[in-house]
Amino acid sequence: MAKAKRTLKWQRDPEGMRLRILEAAKQEFSAHGLAGARVDRIAAKAGANKRMLYYHVGNKDELYLAVLEGAYDKIRSEERGLDLEHLDPPEAIRRLIEFTWNYFLRNPEFLSLLQTENLARAKHLKRSTKVKSMHSPFVEMIRTVVLRGVDSGDFQVAVDPVQLYISIAGLCFFYLSNSATLSVIFGRDLLAKDAKDERLSHMVGLVLAALTGRSTALFEIAKAPKSRSAVAQTV
Amino acid sequence: MAKAKRTLKWQRDPEGMRLRILEAAKQEFSAHGLAGARVDRIAAKAGANKRMLYYHVGNKDELYLAVLEGAYDKIRSEERGLDLEHLDPPEAIRRLIEFTWNYFLRNPEFLSLLQTENLARAKHLKRSTKVKSMHSPFVEMIRTVVLRGVDSGDFQVAVDPVQLYISIAGLCFFYLSNSATLSVIFGRDLLAKDAKDERLSHMVGLVLAALTGRSTALFEIAKAPKSRSAVAQTV
DNA sequence: ACAGTATTTATCCAACGAGTTAATTTCTCC
């Protein structure tokens, strides 16, 4: 009864295991928050034993921080590929909005993780050294677009890039991360396809109209989604 | 040693006790989330015994829902006092933004509670009957302002009031509820007095510029906060 | 094939936390 096991039972793959653990942890933390997350569930989901988490990553807190850092790393790295430098400024802003919106849609766990971490007043993130460094290039990228827009006459004001980004992210984030409660209180399904399309138009219209000072951009958009009651569209 | 106690030891005040419990629960839930909240801590904070919570309100979940409903009730009721009907449309919108911003600033627990509830995908809120009913008047209030603005020629587009409110709330909410992580990643203290003033200007400028299509409103604002680096202001 | 190391499993446990039981104290009204 001992010899039979000649096939590899474990396929020993520390790196793969580490990744599966982090992925499982991401799911768990985003679904239940830090306090609500269960170490056992993470282990189960990763197809591992609980002890493995401690072996490969660390205790619950370290696990959580690793997930968080990974999440920031991923979005900032995708943003670097946006290549806003080669677009004319209004188009660059539109593209940034669309990317942010779609990224948030594709990565709902990222939103949850941020919410969780903010609930904890960034207690854990403050301990991270990696995260702080990855943001200045991003801010500079936006600043450049804004300044080019002002030079070209497309934009009316040299907006603070940080304010602008926070606004863009906020318009996307709040809608999506709070869609559950908003859908309940306003009695609409905000995650329906139509609603999402309408939202994207609204946001692009709002930001571009404000930046360019012409409502042209806004009306272009306003034509697109033909829906609802007669009153009220876009912006 | 028995007679001495002639002063009332409890002053039996069921209604007051209920309120103290709900207040303590609000603090606890907003500080730690649903899973992180500790029933014993709530009791202690309310100056009560744990059994009292169950006696006066119910179990942890019912307690949580009661807090949540109370929070919505409070903000919507303050909003009813805004009296937007008597202001000209742009002024009304400015006032709505300023109210929302200040309310969020004054009631950070409200933000946390919403975050927590959204993390739970509104599971609890869905069970509430009270909350759903209190929002249509609010939406109508905004719709009226928008339509008046279109009629008067102040606004370019008849924005969907729900979209507009979500945008306003989102601009305020994201900045404040995520200020912890944002401050870390951007290396600025977003809760400093200056930063908050700048943010309010930015938001008012952004929304009004988009609605009116004139950047006038935006520049009026832009003059106010004389600060930072040369590059970048307002909007 | 054997020693040494890296990886994984199977159990255990002490602490904690939500919720309960039952006794105790205050109030009310007759």
Next chain:
DNA sequence: GGAGAAATTAACTCGTTGGATAAATACTGT
């Protein structure tokens, strides 16, 4: 001044959970 109801307390139960221990199993180089 006492019976019954309302409010409060103290002590206990019991499942859960993060983390720890130690033994087993696979892999590596020699």
